[in-house]
Amino acid sequence: MHPIIQAIEERRTVNHFDPTRELSDEVITDLVRLATLAPSSFNLQNWRLIGVRTPEAKARLRQIGWDQPKITEAAVTFVVVGQLADHQLVPDRLKPAVDADIMPQAVATGWAGAAKRLYDEQPQRQRDEAIRSATLGVSTLIFAAHAMGLATGPMIGFDADDVAKEFDLAEDEFPVMLVALGYAAPENWVQKPRRHVSNVLDLV
Amino acid sequence: MHPIIQAIEERRTVNHFDPTRELSDEVITDLVRLATLAPSSFNLQNWRLIGVRTPEAKARLRQIGWDQPKITEAAVTFVVVGQLADHQLVPDRLKPAVDADIMPQAVATGWAGAAKRLYDEQPQRQRDEAIRSATLGVSTLIFAAHAMGLATGPMIGFDADDVAKEFDLAEDEFPVMLVALGYAAPENWVQKPRRHVSNVLDLV
Numbered sequence: 001m002h003p004i005i006q007a008i009e010e011r012r013t014v015n016h017f018d019p020t021r022e023l024s025d026e027v028i029t030d031l032v033r034l035a036t037l038a039p040s041s042f043n044l045q046n047w048r049l050i051g052v053r054t055p056e057a058k059a060r061l062r063q064i065g066w067d068q069p070k071i072t073e074a075a076v077t078f079v080v081v082g083q084l085a086d087h088q089l090v091p092d093r094l095k096p097a098v099d100a101d102i103m104p105q106a107v108a109t110g111w112a113g114a115a116k117r118l119y120d121e122q123p124q125r126q127r128d129e130a131i132r133s134a135t136l137g138v139s140t141l142i143f144a145a146h147a148m149g150l151a152t153g154p155m156i157g158f159d160a161d162d163v164a165k166e167f168d169l170a171e172d173e174f175p176v177m178l179v180a181l182g183y184a185a186p187e188n189w190v191q192k193p194r195r196h197v198s199n200v201l202d203l204v
Numbered sequence: 205m206h207p208i209i210q211a212i213e214e215r216r217t218v219n220h221f222d223p224t225r226e227l228s229d230e231v232i233t234d235l236v237r238l239a240t241l242a243p244s245s246f247n248l249q250n251w252r253l254i255g256v257r258t259p260e261a262k263a264r265l266r267q268i269g270w271d272q273p274k275i276t277e278a279a280v281t282f283v284v285v286g287q288l289a290d291h292q293l294v295p296d297r298l299k300p301a302v303d304a305d306i307m308p309q310a311v312a313t314g315w316a317g318a319a320k321r322l323y324d325e326q327p328q329r330q331r332d333e334a335i336r337s338a339t340l341g342v343s344t345l346i347f348a349a350h351a352m353g354l355a356t357g358p359m360i361g362f363d364a365d366d367v368a369k370e371f372d373l374a375e376d377e378f379p380v381m382l383v384a385l386g387y388a389a390p391e392n393w394v395q396k397p398r399r400h401v402s403n404v405l406d407l408v
Contacts, residue, residue, distance in 0.1 A: 007208055034209065139340050202254045
């Protein structure tokens, strides 16, 4: 079996982490570098991460994260921050691709126009895109962690306004998810069963 | 290098597909089965896919998908459908885990209560969760395809209302993304550069 297929089959969300095993800043940074390779609309990359890994910062986050123990037990808990999609950022985000002769300038200009049509004065779409981009990044982070023998626990149980305030998010940012990441403790559940594929796929 | 890390480093969004190479319904179904193993909040699995793979259905989708050629050139283009998060579905979605003795009934009941607190009469959160779930599924689909030597092109350029109408989405559903999937043609770009990790990670 291909190791990616095996990872998809085996991966499970983890609730209990070994609180004695830390991760170096180098490992955390490399995990995030890999996550940045996730796709995003117009390559906007409209998301970022706050890696919460000191006991003090973890305690602050746990307090506004429904007191979930994994927030402090995992080696690091990420605040995954989405940024409302802003078409004005497209030229900047595509410039390295143009400079590297990957993408013609005319295409980059066209993409900027398409992004304007999609997002300009469309607050719901701006928010939707922030969630899409951040979530594609989270998934890549989860797979990268799995490849390194690490486990993950994504969370949506937290007070978004409190997290935004406590971790100084900008006006155009909001927390999309928290992700606890570290070494799994032994007592976690196996993967929960899913609906049969016949319930979720129509072929037309 | 671990094959997952290699896949993350190498994967790229593809715009040009080989229109002569099809995929069997068995392969398409297995890709979707793998995608269903993605995590979702409370294991709600509040998403589904429509695999558009006949010339007639592809033509209908392309017409409301900004006339993007990859919609018809890829072996299959998925309409990825998000379902507004409905806490009332939690007991049903967790029952197989309870029946298999993976999760105690008391925990499942607790999760149903937590989901009610999060989503009941919270339309923005219901929508956010649909995008999160569907996007985690899309990412897993992308990795599964990569493992099988296939390429993917996620898209957000389409008219959501037209897609909902043309493909008979339910009242509580909306299209989150389209994903073209098939064999890459030779003329695609390499991966576009990303922002340096120092621009997207803060450690606290």
